[in-house]
Amino acid sequence: MHVGFDKVFLVPYSANMIKKYKPSNRDLALQVATTLFLSKGYLATSMDDIVTASKVSKTNIYYYFKSKEDLLSAIMDQLIQTYTEMIHDIAERSSLTVQERFKAILRMLTHQELECLGGCPFITLYTQMPLDAPIIREKVGRFFRDQIGIVEQLVLEGIHKQEFKADLSARxxxxxxxxAIEGGLFLQHASEDSTLLEQSFHTLALLLK
Amino acid sequence: MHVGFDKVFLVPYSANMIKKYKPSNRDLALQVATTLFLSKGYLATSMDDIVTASKVSKTNIYYYFKSKEDLLSAIMDQLIQTYTEMIHDIAERSSLTVQERFKAILRMLTHQELECLGGCPFITLYTQMPLDAPIIREKVGRFFRDQIGIVEQLVLEGIHKQEFKADLSARxxxxxxxxAIEGGLFLQHASEDSTLLEQSFHTLALLLK
Structure with missing residues (x-):
């Protein structure tokens, strides 16, 4: 059975889970690499570490991924797909007000249980990507431009439905x-104040009205 | 002559500069390590890289810093001191409105010329710090709590002077x-949109009024 990355983020990697879901060796290597890259660091993790932790042979891992950078690229694709789907799902819940959907997105983002060095997987991986890896860096750039686009549509909807001020620039x-969400995820982690993001978005809600 | 880190951030490290200012070996190692940690990555930089780039001998570097982590800790102290001073200087310019001071802080932060993997030196270094380096992580946490305190005082001043809405929670x-500043520095870098921070703070200015 295929283990989606949503599972990986909701339930941190454990030996039990792997027994139960029986993921393919490719998925297993991806899961273990994701956990190690986010909790220990991409640059601090070697292919040997991934071999040891996943118990997938080196030959087998290199069959699927020709380098550590290739593995990072595949992880980034999975992260982007998972987050894009989760955010789209919430953005489309038209029975909720726009504010309620913003709240739901925040709750989803802050309840990812996977340990991340920088509070958010994208910041954590992006800041460790070599400057000479422009293709992976560009993926992250495109992801954030897309997210800004989704939020822009929500802001327009909020203005249209008179939830928000009429004179806001949606863009x-x-x-x-x-x-503020990205910075908040980082700051909440760095300042060890678990209520920071919720409190500051409560203020934003008041400002947008 | 002592080279302050303000110099390092305004003028990226160059052979000429070093000739001119004649920094001590300790300062030289710190400058080179800062440049390498921020542009290439803390985890991707070895002590040997610092020896090669700084031309300070390994024995000499280890005389001042007993490990790479010790060097990171000293860099963090310098960064925190420099940024704290710069932000304090702007915050205290009481001839400016609070909005003008926010703008000046933003301008100062976006005009640091040193190349950073993640758009901001604190995010870049923090996300590469090992989880088992709690003392350095805590320094970053304290720095951000202090910055939130300074901005809180500015918001209170803005409310008092009727620049901002009376019902804002300053905290x-x-x-x-x-x-939003931290996330904006990161997003501006990742999305390659150099006007993002300025534009989004223009919106904030309107919201706070």
Missing amino acids: STAQFIVA | STAQFIVA
């Missing part, structure tokens, strides 16, 4: 919201 | 602003 408000 | 507004 720059969306940039601001995405920046 | 959570400050958390929100610091989060």
Whole structure:
């Protein structure tokens, strides 16, 4: 049975889980590499570490991924797909107000249980990507431009439904919201204040009205 | 002559500069390590790389810093001191409105010329710090709690001077602003949109009024 990455983020990797779901060797290597890259660091993890922790042979891992950078690229694709789907799902719940959907997105983002060095998997991996890996860096850039686009549509909907002020610039408000979420995930982690993101978005809700 | 880290951030490390300022071997090792840790990565830089780039002998470097982590800790102290001073200097310019001071802080932060993997030196170093380096991680946490405190005082001043809405929560507004700045520095880098931070703060200015 295929183990989706949603499972990986909701339930941190454990030997039991692997027994139960019987993922393929490729999935297993990806799962273990994701856990190690996020909790220990991409640059601090070697292919040998992944071999040891996943118990997948080196030959087998190199059959699927020709380098550590190739593995990082595949992890980034999975992360982007999972997060894009989760955010889309919430954004489309038109029975909720726009504010309620923002809250649901925040809750989803702060309840990912996987340990991350920087509070958010994208920040954690991006800041460790070599400058000479432009293709993977560009994937992250495109992901965030897409997220700003989704939030911009939500802001427009909020203005249209008179939830938000009529004179807001939807574009720059969306940039601001995405920046505050990313920065908030990082700050909440660095300042060890688990209520920071929720409190500051309570203030944003008041400002947008 | 002592080379302050403000110099390092305003003028990226170059052979000429070093000739001119004649920094001590300790300062030279610190400067080179800062450049390498931020542009290539802490985890991707070895002590040997620092020896080669700085031309300070290994014995000499180890005389000042007993490990790479010790060097990271000293760099963090310098960064924190430099940024704290720069932010304090701007915060205290009481001839400016609070909004003008926020703008000046943003300008200062976006005009640091040193190449950083993650758009901000604190995010870049924090996300590469091992989880078992709690003392350095805590320094970063304290720095951000201090910055939130400074911004909170500015927000209170803005409310008092009727620049901002009277019903704002100064604390959570400050958390929100610091989060948006940090996230904006990262997003601006990742999305390759150099106007993102300025545009989104233009929106914030309108929201706070």
